[in-house]
Amino acid sequence: MSAAAIESAHNVPNADSSDGEVLLDIRDLFCERDDRILFQHLNFKLRAGEVLQVHGSNGSGKTTLLRIICGLNDSYQGAIYWQGTEVVEHIEDFYSALLYIGHRVGVSKVLTPVENLRWSCSLQRQRGDAAIYSALATVGLRGFEESQCFTLSAGQQQRVSLARLLLSDARLWILDEPFTTLDASGVEQLEGLLSKHANSGGAVLVTTHHQLQVPKLQRLSLG
Amino acid sequence: MNPTPATSTSAAFLATLRRDFLIAYKRKHDVVNPFMFFVIVVSLFPVGISPDPVKLAEIAAGVIWIAVLLASMLSMDSLYRADFEDGSLEQLLLSPHPLYFMVLAKNISHWLVSGLPVVLISPILAYMLNLPAAAYFTLLLSLLIGTPILSLLGSIAVALTVGLGSRGLILAVITLPMSVPVLIFGTLAVQASVNTMSPAGYLALMLAMLAAAISLGPLASAAALRISVD
Numbered sequence: 001m002s003a004a005a006i007e008s009a010h011n012v013p014n015a016d017s018s019d020g021e022v023l024l025d026i027r028d029l030f031c032e033r034d035d036r037i038l039f040q041h042l043n044f045k046l047r048a049g050e051v052l053q054v055h056g057s058n059g060s061g062k063t064t065l066l067r068i069i070c071g072l073n074d075s076y077q078g079a080i081y082w083q084g085t086e087v088v089e090h091i092e093d094f095y096s097a098l099l100y101i102g103h104r105v106g107v108s109k110v111l112t113p114v115e116n117l118r119w120s121c122s123l124q125r126q127r128g129d130a131a132i133y134s135a136l137a138t139v140g141l142r143g144f145e146e147s148q149c150f151t152l153s154a155g156q157q158q159r160v161s162l163a164r165l166l167l168s169d170a171r172l173w174i175l176d177e178p179f180t181t182l183d184a185s186g187v188e189q190l191e192g193l194l195s196k197h198a199n200s201g202g203a204v205l206v207t208t209h210h211q212l213q214v215p216k217l218q219r220l221s222l223g
Numbered sequence: 224m225n226p227t228p229a230t231s232t233s234a235a236f237l238a239t240l241r242r243d244f245l246i247a248y249k250r251k252h253d254v255v256n257p258f259m260f261f262v263i264v265v266s267l268f269p270v271g272i273s274p275d276p277v278k279l280a281e282i283a284a285g286v287i288w289i290a291v292l293l294a295s296m297l298s299m300d301s302l303y304r305a306d307f308e309d310g311s312l313e314q315l316l317l318s319p320h321p322l323y324f325m326v327l328a329k330n331i332s333h334w335l336v337s338g339l340p341v342v343l344i345s346p347i348l349a350y351m352l353n354l355p356a357a358a359y360f361t362l363l364l365s366l367l368i369g370t371p372i373l374s375l376l377g378s379i380a381v382a383l384t385v386g387l388g389s390r391g392l393i394l395a396v397i398t399l400p401m402s403v404p405v406l407i408f409g410t411l412a413v414q415a416s417v418n419t420m421s422p423a424g425y426l427a428l429m430l431a432m433l434a435a436a437i438s439l440g441p442l443a444s445a446a447a448l449r450i451s452v453d
């Protein structure tokens with residue numbers, strides 16, 4: 001297994017080719033699963049205003065990398081820095097700046113979209129019902145606000161989780177395959193959200209096999 | 224772009240409590256099944272053993288406590304399973320609030336919807352088993368102290384096994400050794416009242432267990448959940 005390669009100018013440490021503040025700094029990450037090295041000597045930086053797309057074949061460790069950065073998986077060696085301090089030392093600061101949407105999107109099937117969003121907002125930033133309803137309308141779920149989520153399609157459930165992007169003020173978005181169940185208009189809307197987030201000083205780490213159409217896109221290959 | 228958590232931990236605690244109540248309300252079978260199990264098991268004893276009031280009075284305390292223990296184990300399964308499967312558990316782990324309080328909120332709401340109804344129905348079942356009148360209050364009190372302990376202990380086992388595909392008996396194997404002391408002191412307290420002695424000592428010990436379970440249980444559950452989502 002080869003080391004990961006990053007297809008951009010900033011794989012050299014401290015080569016400040018772009019001006020954005022370094023938000024996330026991954027240093028010498030190593031992960032092994034079932035005697036197979038997923039990645040080693042993995043170094044990269046994510047700056048404010050950047051969208052970093054992680055790509056690689058199935059089983060190359062994209063999801064594992066994202067879960068390691070989130071702290072959901074601790075079978076790794078190396079260090080992860082958030083705004084200059086190691087994540088494990090100030091985990092609350094990191095978590096209040098992080099929004100993660102994984103394969104399992106975190107939408108309870110028995111609750112309605114509104115009830116789901118009320119809860120997920122209360123974990124980070126309290127938002128009023130008006131904001132929640134308007135976010136749901138924006139992601140195309142007007143009329144489904146009070147339907148229990150098991151009556152919605154997979155794509156619509158994914159859209160409920162996308163409404164969280166609109167409601168959150170997290171600076172770092174970590175999204176694992178957010179495009180899989182979305183239709184063309186959903187894909188376009190999500191790309192718009194990613195660009196807007198990057199433009200307003202946020203950063204996005206995303207895995208997808210989709211050809212992302214966003215400015216300032218960085219790519220990281222695994223495997 | 225405010226890096227500090229804008230919601231207080233108490234707001235997140237209350238929101239989690241509220242959410243779990245809503246889910247329990249919408250998934251009534253999760254709540255009703257353990258309750259019905261408890262009622263059915265206890266009602267079968269007079270049929271199976273003997274309708275003789277004297278014999279029933281002797282076993283009443285033990286029967287009710289054993290049925291409570293089994294019903295509690297049956298109800299625990301629903302605590303984290305759905306959240307694990309839909310990814311809400313990951314969101315809970317990634318919240319900036321101490322996981323201790325989030326787990327405590329889930330435990331409290333779970334006990335209120337599955338433990339408390341069992342406690343409240345127990346005097347009626349005790350009447351059916353001819354429990355001496357002197358022991359009613361102690362039974363209620365011991366269950367009121369004991370069932371939250373069972374929930375908090377069960378939560379640890381469920382948190383440890385939530386990532387496993389099929390759990391079967393493993394939940395019982397983990398939970399039972401920890402729960403047996405609660406069963407012992409619970410029945411001893413009721414028996415003491417039946418024999419017109421003071422149950423205060425046993426109840427005090429159970430209160431001590433409850434204090435330990437509240438302060439340590441959610442910590443252990445939180446650590447177990449972090450392992451399970453790995």
